[in-house]
Amino acid sequence: xxxxxxxRIISKLLIPFIMLFALYVQFHGDFGPGGGxxxxxxxxxxxxxxxxxxxxxxxxxxxxxAIVTRLVAAGVLIFAGTGYAGLFAGGNFLDYGVxxxxxxxxxxxxxxxxxxxxGTTVAASMITIFFLFAGRxx
Amino acid sequence: MIITLIDIALLTFMGATAIAILRLRSLFxxxxxxxxxxxxxxxxxxxLDAVDVAFTEAAVGAGISTVLMIAVLALTGERERTPSxxxxxxxxxxxxxxxxxxxxxxxxxxxxxxxxxxNLHVAPRYLNESFAEVGLPNVVTSVLASYRGYDxxxxxxxxxxxxxxxxxxxxxxxxDDAGIKKEPADDTEPDDDGGTA
Numbered sequence: 146x147x148x149x150x151x152x153r154i155i156s157k158l159l160i161p162f163i164m165l166f167a168l169y170v171q172f173h174g175d176f177g178p179g180g181g182x183x184x185x186x187x188x189x190x191x192x193x194x195x196x197x198x199x200x201x202x203x204x205x206x207x208x209x210x211a212i213v214t215r216l217v218a219a220g221v222l223i224f225a226g227t228g229y230a231g232l233f234a235g236g237n238f239l240d241y242g243v244x245x246x247x248x249x250x251x252x253x254x255x256x257x258x259x260x261x262x263x264g265t266t267v268a269a270s271m272i273t274i275f276f277l278f279a280g281r282x283x
Numbered sequence: 284m285i286i287t288l289i290d291i292a293l294l295t296f297m298g299a300t301a302i303a304i305l306r307l308r309s310l311f312x313x314x315x316x317x318x319x320x321x322x323x324x325x326x327x328x329x330x331l332d333a334v335d336v337a338f339t340e341a342a343v344g345a346g347i348s349t350v351l352m353i354a355v356l357a358l359t360g361e362r363e364r365t366p367s368x369x370x371x372x373x374x375x376x377x378x379x380x381x382x383x384x385x386x387x388x389x390x391x392x393x394x395x396x397x398x399x400x401x402n403l404h405v406a407p408r409y410l411n412e413s414f415a416e417v418g419l420p421n422v423v424t425s426v427l428a429s430y431r432g433y434d435x436x437x438x439x440x441x442x443x444x445x446x447x448x449x450x451x452x453x454x455x456x457x458x459d460d461a462g463i464k465k466e467p468a469d470d471t472e473p474d475d476d477g478g479t480a
Binding site for chain 2 (some may be wrong): 170174175176177178179182183186187190191194197214217218220221222225227238239241248249252253255256259260262263265267269270271273274275277278279280281
């Protein structure tokens with residue numbers, strides 16, 4: 146695919162907007178449709194598009210597998226850590242109301258963190274799975 | 284009336300796509316048609332007012348799965364062999380299972396029935412009080428991330444497990460060109476803020 150000039154230029158133009166849209170879906174999920182799962186898939190697809198058009202070696206330089214695989218676990222840890230933060234703040238596991246003095250503000254903070262963890266794990270998993278499948282020769 | 288027509292059109296397209304997937308032997312066409320099927324399913328979810336589900340179906344079903352299946356096709360080949368056995372026995376099993384499932388739907392309440400058990404249990408409380416308790420306009424996010432946060436933690440763990448399983452199954456060999464281990468061993472702690480991915 147490296148010689149298709151139209152595909153290369155169009156995807157170069159599109160990738161920043163795909164990432165921006167993923168961030169919008171991530172942080173606007175409280176108000177409209179969307180959330181960590183969808184945002185993670187969209188964010189991952191930006192890297193997958195890059196890998197498809199420019200080749201796997203360049204994609205691995207942009208998103209080094211050593212970091213991406215660690216992010217797969219980091220997202221789950223962010224989610225569970227938010228749960229334990231509620232536990233240590235005097236509430237129940239995954240009770241965000243105690244994270245701040247105002248329960249509703251605490252809920253907002255907790256949901257933001259939790260959705261961020263979901264997005265991180267989903268995006269990193271998608272990139273990892275794509276790297277592994279696409280990088281395997283026959 | 285319009286909704287009914289859209290439903291009929293979408294279901295017709297979905298049925299036609301499914302039959303085409305069954306009959307085609309070119310796996311590339313099958314993968315493309317599966318993507319189209321997912322997109323039709325996403326449209327169906329929009330008609331049912333489940334935009335969050337539609338969003339996921341369009342992104343995962345029509346987007347990522349299609350790309351992953353194409354990546355797999357590059358490894359396996361593009362034509363499916365004609366099966367040597369007759370499709371009669373599988374056909375009987377599928378028809379019986381389908382008939383049993385359709386028979387079970389007769390006991391279900393009508394779609395959108397306000398007196399259905401599912402709409403009488405916790406749904407009214409979520410709809411009436413989530414804005415005061417959680418303060419988000421999107422009740423789906425309130426339910427997923429806060430009321431049912433434990434379930435969502437489980438779902439994220441499932442995705443984590445899937446990624447780990449794929450790494451173990453096809454990425455584990457040392458010195459493998461595709462493997463993660465190709466990266467020079469670098470034990471310095473990576474920046475764990477997650478924003479750099």
